[in-house]
Amino acid sequence: MRIRVFDARDADAVIALWRRVFPEYADPAKPQRDPRVSIANKLATQPELFFVGVVDGRVIGTIMAGYDGHRGWLYSLAVDETARGNGYGRALVQHAESELAKRGCPKVNLQILASKADVQAFYAKLGYHADEVVSFGKRLQSAPASASA
Template sequence: MIIRPFRAEDEAAIVALWVKCDLVRPWNDPRKDIQRKLQVQPELFLVGEESGHLIASVMAGYEGHRGWLNYLAVDPAHQRRGHARALLSEAERLLLERGCPKINLQIRTTNAAAAAFYHALGYGLDEVISMGKRLVHDEPSV
């Protein structure tokens, strides 16, 4: 798998990947999420390509205090081959290069497989409550 930054022409394939991986929710328009990411550290939006097809993605970001990971996805037909680990490793490298001391991520409580994956790679459960407030209410496009 080749890891490279996202390009505008990747949008449809990435949205389809996220839908296939069950990452899309009605309150998050994936196309708007992509456009927002392209305004802030677009070089940290990575995709994995194999034989000319996009099979993986991750969005990373760093605001000076913590790094964040979102939309880590690998096409189910390509899972269990180390692609997620490779993408995660590259995102971690890029965040560390920027001086990031810690990475945060959120996992839905129903996604035990994702929690086990991250745990195996050294991520631990933080004793925090994750809270959010929606400032913009997207109308889904998917």
């Protein structure tokens, strides 16, 4: 697998992958989960930290990272179901961690849906553990009209 920065030409492949891997993207009660909006927002903020994994010219994985000067974050790790078990997810995480470390990032955080025990186990194998925190969230705005497109 070759890991590189996302290119706009990858959008359709990434959206198709995310819709397969993240069933919550189909939940109309979560308009913030529109993959086109997620991509547009990432391209507007640290686009150099949006990576795709490519095998034989096909996007089989993604990961997004962010760094605010205090903590790094990982988002949208996805590996195509047919490509799992080959170390691609681990490689994508390690690549994102490396890029964050180059920026001086001291710690990486991520959030996992409580119902996703398999994802929690994956990250535990990579050295991640649950922090003693409670995650709060607040929607600042409703999804833009383009989110339904």
